[in-house]
Structures are given as structure tokens and as C-alpha cells.
Amino acid sequence: MKSRHCVTRLRILIAEADIHVADVLIEECEAALGADVVAARSGGGALQALSWFPPTLALVDLMLPDMCGFEVARCVANYEVPTILMSGHPTKMMLCEEYGFPHLCKPFSISQLTNLTTKVIREAEYSIAQLQWSYVRLQAALEASGRIVDAARKSSKASAEARACGRMNQFVRG
Numbered sequence: 001m002k003s004r005h006c007v008t009r010l011r012i013l014i015a016e017a018d019i020h021v022a023d024v025l026i027e028e029c030e031a032a033l034g035a036d037v038v039a040a041r042s043g044g045g046a047l048q049a050l051s052w053f054p055p056t057l058a059l060v061d062l063m064l065p066d067m068c069g070f071e072v073a074r075c076v077a078n079y080e081v082p083t084i085l086m087s088g089h090p091t092k093m094m095l096c097e098e099y100g101f102p103h104l105c106k107p108f109s110i111s112q113l114t115n116l117t118t119k120v121i122r123e124a125e126y127s128i129a130q131l132q133w134s135y136v137r138l139q140a141a142l143e144a145s146g147r148i149v150d151a152a153r154k155s156s157k158a159s160a161e162a163r164a165c166g167r168m169n170q171f172v173r174g
Contacts, residue, residue: 009035010035010057011037011038012038015040016041016086032110047075047076058081069085080128083128101131
């Protein structure tokens, strides 16, 4: 059985909201990598494109208008497509580093793009598994931080109610 990651012509799906950035990526992927390229301006559009354009690789911006790029990458990985995340946002890049997502920090050079693309495709099975595991770890951390925030809110609310009761008791006694 031949893997889609061993095809002779590279097929790249790009999820990028900024049309100018998408145009540059399309041109460079076609020229530098000899790839067939389809671009979507939203996460939903990228996921729809998976049904009619099975890519070898996906390039996903983290700041899409309708979905979080991490979620798009998780969905794409479920189709066994390796993904490279892209962003110029420092916090998003720190999350990529911390959780081990394959990524490029904007602006990036064409050589950075071609080097990482080659590596990710060559190690496709590992890259997909790494992306899925990174997403699980990120999701767990976000859920844990959500529980901490909820507990802090409840504690703060309880403290405020106790202070209000204390003031009410002083008013009643006074």
C-alpha cells in the first residue's frame, strides 16, 4: 500500500485569512516546492477543501477568523495530513514551542518553509502523532487553567458575599 506522503507531486492546503500572505505562500509553494496548492481564508473552508483536495501537507495560520488554528490542525491531522502551523503572534509561537507543534514564525524565509516542509513530510507519521499529542497536552492545560479561573471566580464571589453579609450585620447592629 502506497502512502499519500510518498506521492511524486506535493499537494499543499493553506489556511490563511490574509489574502496577500496566502498569495505569496501559493506562489512560493508552487515555485520552490513544485506543489499543487489550494488556499482557504478560514478554518471551515480548509476543512471543506479536505474532501475534494486531499493534501500531502497543510499550512495553517493560527489566527483564522472562524476557528482556532490549533483546532484546524487537529482536524487535519485526523485525516492523517501533517501540518505546519504559522503565526507572527508571540504568545501563539510560545504555545507552539512549549507543546511541540511543527511551526513557522512569521515572517519566515522560503528556505525555512522548504526545510520544514521536507522534514515534516519525510517524518509524516511521526509529525501527525506529534501534532495530535501536542493538541491533547494543550487542551489539558487550557482545561486546567479554566478550572483554576472558575475556582478563583467562585472564591472571589464567596468572599464578596461574605464581605457583604458582614457589612449587612454591622448595619443591622448599628
